[in-house]
Amino acid sequence: MTQQLYTNLAIFILSLLVGFEVMSxxxxxLQTPMMSGANAIHGVVVVGAFVVAAEANNVGFYVLAFVCAFFAAINVAGGYTVTDRMLGMFDRPKNDTHKKDDGGEQ
Amino acid sequence: MSTLQTFASLIYLISAVCYVIGVHLMRSPKTARKGNLLSGLGMIMAVIMITIELIVEGKIMIGGWIALLAGLALGIIYGVVKARKVPMTDVPQLVSLFNAVGGGAAAAIGVFDYLYADPGSSLSLVFSIPVFLDIIIGGVTFSGSLIATGKLAGHVSGKPIKFPGDRLLNLIAIIAIIFSGVLIIGFPATWWYLVLALVASLVFGLLMTLPIGGADMPVVVSLLNAFTGLAVAFAGFVIDNQVLIIAGALVGAAGTILTLQMAEAMNRSVANILAGGFGGGDSDTG
Known part of the structure; x- marks a missing residue:
């Protein structure tokens, strides 16, 4: 096993354990907002879209990189915006100063 | 590591910490919104960092920039407009749609890197196993979540959909997935292995979600959300990017626990809900 694989595998397993532990x-x-929030976090796949776009060197790969960037951007931008909107409903009744809808993350 | 790589790794580590603390804060109504903003901040840091890396390294071609920026711009506009405009009652199907495209993006990375490898060359297991898992899980969540979206939105009947031979087709899809795995992992790269894996996973996602009733959909969306997390983590293995591995695994695990809690809140077990999907004849899937 290479050093790199070992490192990645260790990170993967420990992150799984963190994920199990952090969710009590x-x-x-809060279940639906939490689902939406977690959904936004896997929008980190957008970083992968950058990586493949950097490798692309012909039309087919450009198209694939475009699709990947498009999908990932919807996931991450929409995910954070809609989660914030949902959670904004929690503090609105108590505190009217929060009325402005500051959704967009990206 | 170069100075830039060291700096970038540290930024990715900080953004990963933001996701973990963000999820932690989201467990209580008082701090939930802060938690989401913190995790969003981590996301912005990661995106800025990868942009700097690409600019400094200068490896990306002009076509790559155009594809990337066009995709990002359209995706951000579509995502933000949808997220702001949609009525509150339609939010679950929107989350499911966002989850579908997330799975699609993860699968696209696997497809890209498999095609990018020299045709006919034998792949190392370190590469081929995550590629296979990424494409299969990403494909299942993509089609499964789209069906879930359709059911929640009412475009697809909310009733459990069954048809003659669905269990046989399911079995064929599973065999095809296993077969494509043997081909991708054990044999030199050829494009049609990829097509087989993609088609089999898309069909399986479809067949998994169609027989489940609309009332159980939120639990299924949450489960598929956890799946997407895993697909993203495997995409991280494929491109050797740790922030994808951490965030993906985090969502995979936290999403699984959340799914169990949601099922419990409905007095249902996840196995019971999915039994509808896998053709367990005994259980009433309501």
Missing amino acids: KIPAT
């Missing part, structure tokens, strides 16, 4: 019992009202 959460209230039912």
Whole structure:
């Protein structure tokens, strides 16, 4: 096994364990926002779109890189925006100063 | 490591920490919004860092820039407009749609790197195994989440959809997935192995979601969300990028726990819900 594979595998397994540990019992009202928030986090795949775009060297690969960037950008930008919108509903009744809809992350 | 790479690695590490703390803060209503913003901040840092890396290294060609920037711009506009405009009641299907494209993007990375490898060359296991897992899981979540979106939006009937021979087709899809795995992992790269893997995973995602009733959909979306996390983590193995591995694994694990909690809140078990999908005749999938 190469050093690189070992490092990546260790990171993968430890991150899984962190993921299991960080999620404790959460209230039912937060389940959908949490799902949406987690959905936004795997939008990090957008970084991968940059990496493949840098490798692309013909039309077929350009198209694939475009599709990848398009999909990933929807995931990450839409994901954070809609999560913020959902969570904004929680603090609105208590505190009216938060009325402005500051959704966009990107 | 060059100075730039060292700096970039540290930035990715900080952004990964932001995701973990972000999820942690999102567990309570008081801090949830801050948590999401923190994880968004981590995301912006990662995107800025990879942009700097590409500019400094200068490896990316003009066509690559155009493809990347056009894709990003259109995706961001579409995603943000949809996320802002959609009525609150339609949010679940939107999340499911975002999840579908996330899985699609992860699968696209696997497809790209498999095609990018020299045709006919034998691949190392370190590369071929994650490529296979990335494409299969990404493909299943892509088609599965699209069906879930359709069911939640009412474009596809919310009733469990079954048809004669669906279990046989399911079995064929599973065999085709295993077969494509043997081909991709064990044999030199050829494009039609990839087509087989893609078609089999898309069909399997479809067949997994169609027989599940609309009421159970949120749990299924959450499960597919966890799947996408894993697909992204495997995409991270493929391109050797640690921030993808960390964030993907984090979502894969946290999403699994969340799925179990959501099922519990509905007094259902995940196995019971999926049994509809896998043709378990005994259980009433309602």
